[in-house]
Structures are given as structure tokens and as C-alpha cells.
Amino acid sequence: MVDVTTGRNHGKDLRRYLGPGVHRGRTTDAVTDALREAILDGFLTPTTWLREDEIAAAFEVSRTPVREAMRRLADEGLVVKTAHHGTTVAPLSLEDVLALYVVRENLEGLAARLAAVRCPAGLVERLDEIGSRMKAAAAEADTARLSGLNLEWHRALRDATGNSYLGRFLGQVEHAVRRLPSSTLGHPGRADEVLSEHDAVVRAIEQRDGAAAEQVAKAHMRRAREIRLAVMLGE
Amino acid sequence: MVDVTTGRNHGKDLRRYLGPGVHRGRTTDAVTDALREAILDGFLTPTTWLREDEIAAAFEVSRTPVREAMRRLADEGLVVKTAHHGTTVAPLSLEDVLALYVVRENLEGLAARLAAVRCPAGLVERLDEIGSRMKAAAAEADTARLSGLNLEWHRALRDATGNSYLGRFLGQVEHAVRRLPSSTLGHPGRADEVLSEHDAVVRAIEQRDGAAAEQVAKAHMRRAREIRLAVMLGE
DNA sequence: CGCATTCAGTTTGCATTCAATGATGGACGT
DNA sequence: ACGTCCATCATTGAATGCAAACTGAATGCG
Known part of the structure; x- marks a missing residue:
């Protein structure tokens, strides 16, 4: 599911966490839930780098809702943001x-x-x-x-x-x-x-x-x- | 501090909640803290409508960090968002x-x-x-x-x-x-x-x-x- | 006169564009 | 050969632009 060598996630697989339909006015919420589910499922692991434009491409949305979703997940403690470098799933000791x-x-x-x-x-x-x-x-x-x-x-x-x-x-x-x-x-x-x-x-x-x-x-x-x-x- | 007649807040007064200096790469955090303080202080009351562009103008930043800040405060339960209409401070019963x-x-x-x-x-x-x-x-x-x-x-x-x-x-x-x-x-x-x-x-x-x-x-x-x-x- | 309907105005939601910054890899000097 | 410095690049941070949606009022109809 995740290529550890490159740390890149496979867009096609990630896409399925987002519902199939449109998300009128609720794109950010949909992306937040999708990312959270992917993390809770173990699909996204603490070794994975979550790059905003990659995820945006996988979900076929712009970077804005992805950005907001990642900030929310960071507030929840599920991910850790590193300025100007990326976001990873927070490890759980x-x-x-x-x-x-x-x-x-x-x-x-x-x-x-x-x-x-x-x-x-x-x-x-x-x-x-x-x-x-x-x-x-x-x-x-x-x-x-x-x-x-x-x-x-x-x-x-x-x-x-x-x-x-x-x-x-x-x-x-x-x-x-x-x-x-x-x-x-x-x-x-x-x-x-x-x-x-x-x-x-x-x-x-x-x-x-x-x-x-x-x-x-x-x-x-x-x-x-x-x-x-x-x-x-x-x- | 707040004009109840129009529900509009006075930009100049709100501005002081944001530190005076620059906020290199931390604009969203600064805006979040400023808004939170303004709410906790009682400067922004549940009767006030928080309009994104008004607050952005008061803080002299763009709407983007204001938007993200309001979403975070909504997650914390401090404000309530109404889609396409506005955000108010959450009442406390x-x-x-x-x-x-x-x-x-x-x-x-x-x-x-x-x-x-x-x-x-x-x-x-x-x-x-x-x-x-x-x-x-x-x-x-x-x-x-x-x-x-x-x-x-x-x-x-x-x-x-x-x-x-x-x-x-x-x-x-x-x-x-x-x-x-x-x-x-x-x-x-x-x-x-x-x-x-x-x-x-x-x-x-x-x-x-x-x-x-x-x-x-x-x-x-x-x-x-x-x-x-x-x-x-x-x- | 009351109620439904529609139309303009306001405000947010998302996309796109521009700017800044930390990381990376190579060249150079030692 | 190794460490340091610097340029370039990749990535996020913030600003702007555009479209959709909700409000409220004005208007037409029963």
C-alpha cells in the first residue's frame, strides 16, 4: 500500500477513502474524514510523508481543503507538521x-x-x-x-x-x-x-x-x- | 466595543489582539490565538457576526489564515459556523x-x-x-x-x-x-x-x-x- | 391582504497564483 | 578524503480570483 522506499503513497488506493460522489460545499470535511479514516485504518503509517499536492491530486481537489484538513488532524494529534517540508502520521509510543x-x-x-x-x-x-x-x-x-x-x-x-x-x-x-x-x-x-x-x-x-x-x-x-x-x- | 446595532466589530480595537510585529510563516497561528483571546476576553460576544473579510482587514492579512483560524476555533467549540452566511461566537448555556x-x-x-x-x-x-x-x-x-x-x-x-x-x-x-x-x-x-x-x-x-x-x-x-x-x- | 416566488446582494467555499523558507546535493577548499 | 558553503529545488505559507449558495426583500398571484 505504501512504498516505503520513496515514502510516497499510491494515489489510486488513497482515492477510495473519499466517497465517490461530489462534495458540494463540504470538500474540506470530506477530505478530513477520508484522511482520518486512512490513518485509523493503518493505510497511512508514521513512515509516510503526506505531501499536500500529492493528496490533492489523489483526491482530485485543490490544495486548499487538503491544507485545512491536515491542520485539523494536526490539532487532533493524528499528524505532525514540519514547516516547509511535509506532514507525517504521528507515531504512537x-x-x-x-x-x-x-x-x-x-x-x-x-x-x-x-x-x-x-x-x-x-x-x-x-x-x-x-x-x-x-x-x-x-x-x-x-x-x-x-x-x-x-x-x-x-x-x-x-x-x-x-x-x-x-x-x-x-x-x-x-x-x-x-x-x-x-x-x-x-x-x-x-x-x-x-x-x-x-x-x-x-x-x-x-x-x-x-x-x-x-x-x-x-x-x-x-x-x-x-x-x-x-x-x-x-x- | 461591539456595535450591536450592526453586529459589526471595530477593526482598530480587534487589531490589538494580534501582536504588533510580523508573523513569518505563522500567520494562521497568530490569528487563531488573537481571535481566541478576543473571545475569551469577552470582546467578541455570541451576538457578533465574525465576517472573514472584516477580520482579515482588521488584522491586515488575507482571508486564508482567518478562514483556517475560524475552522480551528469551530473544532474547539468556541465558534459556530453557518455555511455561506457567517460565523458567530458559540453561546454558553x-x-x-x-x-x-x-x-x-x-x-x-x-x-x-x-x-x-x-x-x-x-x-x-x-x-x-x-x-x-x-x-x-x-x-x-x-x-x-x-x-x-x-x-x-x-x-x-x-x-x-x-x-x-x-x-x-x-x-x-x-x-x-x-x-x-x-x-x-x-x-x-x-x-x-x-x-x-x-x-x-x-x-x-x-x-x-x-x-x-x-x-x-x-x-x-x-x-x-x-x-x-x-x-x-x-x- | 397574505403567501409563494424570484431576483439581487452578500458571504463563504474552493481553485489558482505568488512568495518565502528549509532541505538537498554538488563544488570547492583544506 | 572530508567538511563547509552555496545554489537550486521542492514544499509549504499566504494572497487573490471566481463560482456557488444562502439571505432578505420586492413582486406577482391567489
Whole structure:
């Protein structure tokens, strides 16, 4: 996908990250999302130089929206800009991963607590519904689908908090986590664990027990971090 | 400062937010910081329309850096863009303030805990030093200086966590809090309270007691929220 | 008289052009 | 042979130009 020798990315392949149609008045947003997806997918790696005119050519747009997109991604911490030379995907060190999970544990715990306290109508049903679809995906060992549903579950939870700041921060955390290579859900036995941990969170929410929801959600994240480290350190 | 009748801002006054010199290769950053300061200062209010060419004229730059700056501020949540019509400063509702303090309580608590656990050399001394300067400012009832030192204290604390994600999120929280009208430090008796609450946090850090540091930091934020609400609701 | 419609004006969105700067590779001196 | 200096180039930074889209008001119709 990426020619490491020259550090150049292949335009044709990159193009598919951008939707096929036109992007009336939303070119910059479309380019931002496309680049972000390419990075989160691992298509663009920290070894790749992202040259503005190359990407503009690949997406068949001008440099302006590409420029703005890269600045936004730089603000998000996904890429690093070097003046007058180029932009690369930001590397993610082991320290960064640890720091990320520490923050994530706290924020997800807070989200679970707030969701339990508010417990908006339909929330428990929605989480359970996603959970049953995850169970089906787990039964088929469809890790990709499972991973997508897992994202959906966590998004549903944070949307239920009704706290826009928390939602924004957890969104940024999600972006960072998705950059990590290969989901932890492929780890043997992890899928079932996740299902039961999610269920514990939902049951606590159902009983409006904020403190319990926070505790089990935090435990869920601590366990996720353990698996993540095991995967990253070669198990 | 702002002509509410026309919704237009006075260029000359806005200009001073941008440093006087040249901004070689950093025009966009300079404009972003200038606009952010103008918003945090309350110079640009939610009733003001931010027109790209007006601001560009006021800063004597082209529309391009202004455009990029506004997009960044929109990502930060400070302004709201309406396609093909304009940009306004985002309003901050009472709900937003409550949501903000909920998240802030958690993040500041986490920061205090991490700082206590790591307790890098010189941290306690630095916090105490800022604290004594705050005491001096409080004695002179210099609320503006006190407020600046308060920011410095909280920044020192979060830098000491060594957690880049936490630092980024607390930075965004700080921006949001600074948008609130008039510091709570002007509230009668609040300055002394803040001093003793800060001191309690530092003493817990000094003893490397993470749990205690977290608790007192969270209590500090809960109290800050109370005062904030009292001020906002007309006391 | 009220409502839909259209048309001009304003403002942003993207493309293109121009300028500045850091990097790269070669020549030269030692 | 190696290090330094300088010219050239590649790349980003900022300015300008042009087209699309949203607003608001004026106008025609029911």
C-alpha cells in the first residue's frame, strides 16, 4: 500500500477513502474524514510523508481543503507538521497508549455514571440490542463487525450522557484508540469477556446505580488496557 | 466595543489582539490565538457576526489564515459556523456550564492523583511558589492577577501529570471556563478559600497520597462550580 | 391582504497564483 | 578524503480570483 522506499503513497488506493460522489460545499470535511479514516485504518503509517499536492491530486481537489484538513488532524494529534517540508502520521509510543487508557478509564467511568443517573428512555434497550448483535458477530468470529458494533455501543453510551464536553473528549479518545493496530477483540476469549462486561454496565444502568456503573465501566477499561498491552508486547 | 446595532466589530480595537510585529510563516497561528483571546476576553460576544473579510482587514492579512483560524476555533467549540452566511461566537448555556464542571471535576481530580503519584522534582515548590504569589495578589485584591496566577497553578499541575491526553483535554476545559464572564475569584471570601483548597491539594501531593489528592481536587472543583452558579444566577 | 416566488446582494467555499523558507546535493577548499 | 558553503529545488505559507449558495426583500398571484 505504501512504498516505503520513496515514502510516497499510491494515489489510486488513497482515492477510495473519499466517497465517490461530489462534495458540494463540504470538500474540506470530506477530505478530513477520508484522511482520518486512512490513518485509523493503518493505510497511512508514521513512515509516510503526506505531501499536500500529492493528496490533492489523489483526491482530485485543490490544495486548499487538503491544507485545512491536515491542520485539523494536526490539532487532533493524528499528524505532525514540519514547516516547509511535509506532514507525517504521528507515531504512537507505548507511553502514549498507557496515558490514553488512563484517561479513557476515567472518562468512560464518568460516562457510565452519568448515563445511569439520567437513564434516558430506550437506552437500555438500545445497548442490549447492540449487545445481541455483538453476540452474533462473536459467534461467527467476525472481528471486523464486532469491532464496529463495539464502537457503536460506546458511542450510544456517551451520547446518553447528554454532556457535550464528555462526548467530544471521548470522541477524541476513540480516534486515538482506533489508531492502535488490530482490535483487541480478536484476542482469544476476549469477545465473550467484553460481552459480559458490557452486560454488567447495562444492568447497573438499568438499576440507576451510578456508582456501580462507574466501577464496572472502569474495570472494563482496565481489562481492555491489559489485553492491549499483551497484544502490543507480543503477548 | 461591539456595535450591536450592526453586529459589526471595530477593526482598530480587534487589531490589538494580534501582536504588533510580523508573523513569518505563522500567520494562521497568530490569528487563531488573537481571535481566541478576543473571545475569551469577552470582546467578541455570541451576538457578533465574525465576517472573514472584516477580520482579515482588521488584522491586515488575507482571508486564508482567518478562514483556517475560524475552522480551528469551530473544532474547539468556541465558534459556530453557518455555511455561506457567517460565523458567530458559540453561546454558553447554563446546561453547558454544568456539563463543563462535571467533566472538569473528574479531570482535575485525575490530574491531582497522577501528579501525586509521579510527584516530579520541584513540583511542590513550584505550586507553593505560585500559591504565595496568589496570596500576595489576594491581599491586594488584584483579581486580574490572581486569576492569571490561578491559571498558572492549574497548568503547572496538569503539566506534572506527564499525560499528553489529559493535558490536551484540560487545556480545552480551560478555554471553555475562561469564556465564562468574570472570574469567580472576585466573589467575597473566595480568594482565601481557593488558597486553602490549593494548599490541601499540594500537601496531599507532597505526601504522595494520590487518593487524597484526587478527593481534595474534586472538592475544590465542586466548590468552584457552586460559586460559579451563584455568580451566574445573580447570587 | 397574505403567501409563494424570484431576483439581487452578500458571504463563504474552493481553485489558482505568488512568495518565502528549509532541505538537498554538488563544488570547492583544506 | 572530508567538511563547509552555496545554489537550486521542492514544499509549504499566504494572497487573490471566481463560482456557488444562502439571505432578505420586492413582486406577482391567489
